[in-house]
Amino acid sequence: MGVKIPFRRELDFRYGEVAEIGPGIRRVVANNPSPFTLHGTGTYILGTGKVAVVDPGPADPNHIQAIVDALAGETISHVLVTHTHMDHSPGCALLKKFSDAPTYAYGPHGAGKLEEGVAVEEGGDMDFVPDHLVSHGEVISGGDWSVECVYTPGHTSNHICYQLREAKALFSGDHVMGWSTSVISPPDGDMLAYMKSLDLLLEREDDLYWPTHGPAIIDPKTHVRAFIEHRREREQQILTCVGKGVTHIPDMVPLMYTDTPEFLYAAAGRSVLAAVEYLVARGDLAIDSAVSLQAEYRLA
Ligand SMILES: [Zn+2]
Structure with missing residues (x-):
């Protein structure tokens, strides 16, 4: 980061x-x-x-x-x-x-x-x-x-x-x-x-x-x-992950939260979900189903 x-x-x-x-x-x-x-x-x-x-x-x-x-x-x-x-x-x-x-x-x-x-x-x-x-x-x-x-x-x-x-x-x-x-x-x-x-x-x-x-x-x-800058970086990390073929949130979390202990991954996943929801609404990410933790995302 x-x-x-x-x-x-x-x-x-x-x-x-x-x-x-x-x-x-x-x-x-x-x-x-x-x-x-x-x-x-x-x-x-x-x-x-x-x-x-x-x-x-x-x-x-x-x-x-x-x-x-x-x-x-x-x-x-x-x-x-x-x-x-x-x-x-x-x-x-x-x-x-x-x-x-x-x-x-x-x-x-x-x-x-x-x-x-x-x-x-x-x-x-x-x-x-x-x-x-x-x-x-x-x-x-x-x-x-x-x-x-x-x-x-x-x-x-x-x-x-x-x-x-x-x-x-x-x-x-x-x-x-x-x-x-x-x-x-x-x-x-x-x-x-x-x-x-x-x-x-x-x-x-x-x-x-x-x-x-x-x-x-x-x-x-x-x-x-x-904080605003930090969230923008998180968005960029997500787009980079998806671009590299890491298309599921649970797989993104360990790559994005390298300083975070594993027991906080679930909470981190919720935050990634929030960012993903935002990126889908903004048209940067695409999805075939509803936005969820398990869904597969791709670049729009
Ligand atoms: Zn609170």
């Missing part, structure tokens, strides 16, 4: 401990580390007194208790959800036992693809139904904070980022992370939508990003440009 993404992984934190990481921004990290969550889910608390909680995280009572304990004497007025993967939204139901704050999200899992009738993949939190649906550009105001909703489908069809306007800080969820590229897994994940959502960020003025997993991204546009 030619492009160098300036990855950042180091995070100064302790599980269950709420830390102030910027003016009006606190974070507590859930103890759910994995190859997909890095150290775990970072739940953010915005403002003071009457606060917003961003992504309550997995259904982990200890994590919810840590949030509640940290906010003794304060009130949660809003619960903002970036998207409905199992490490982001199931904590909402647990938090409801302590707070009647309404939840805000773009929609339930798959909301951005409902009109296409796409059956969304497992791994989504199918139980989550937001109290309030938010739309792109909407501003939500609380005590001493306000956020702008930035609809960024791609990682999931209902993914939304929130900009804390007072800090020009974008809570970027899993759309853009500092430590890793995003997994784009069809059918709910969508590469075309994802690339458009990356372009959208280049048009914005955000001073920094706070992703759900890992440290802040302090040079956002450099990072986003590197």
Whole structure:
């Protein structure tokens, strides 16, 4: 791979401990580390007194208790959800036992693809139904904070980022992370939508990003440009593979992901599928059947 993404992984934190990481921004990290969550889910608390909680995280009572304990004497007025993967939204139901704050999200899992009738993949939190649906550009105001909703489908069809306007800080969820590229897994994940959502960020003025997993991204546009470049290289790798007669996704993965451990090949295959779907839509690849992991592809 030619492009160098300036990855950042180091995070100064302790599980269950709420830390102030910027003016009006606190974070507590859930103890759910994995190859997909890095150290775990970072739940953010915005403002003071009457606060917003961003992504309550997995259904982990200890994590919810840590949030509640940290906010003794304060009130949660809003619960903002970036998207409905199992490490982001199931904590909402647990938090409801302590707070009647309404939840805000773009929609339930798959909301951005409902009109296409796409059956969304497992791994989504199918139980989550937001109290309030938010739309792109909407501003939500609380005590001493306000956020702008930035609809960024791609990682999931209902993914939304929130900009804390007072800090020009974008809570970027899993759309853009500092430590890793995003997994784009069809059918709910969508590469075309994802690339458009990356372009959208280049048009914005955000001073920094706070992703759900890992440290802040302090040079956002450099990072986003590197991600776009990286995806273009992946597309090129796929076209090269097919050109050489490697026409099935499972055979492309080991050639494309030479630095990736084998146990992540399945996830990588999902990402290749997303890119292939995009290349077929763009007319660069051709196929006789439906786009799938098992299908055989050829150059158009
Ligand atoms: Zn996710």
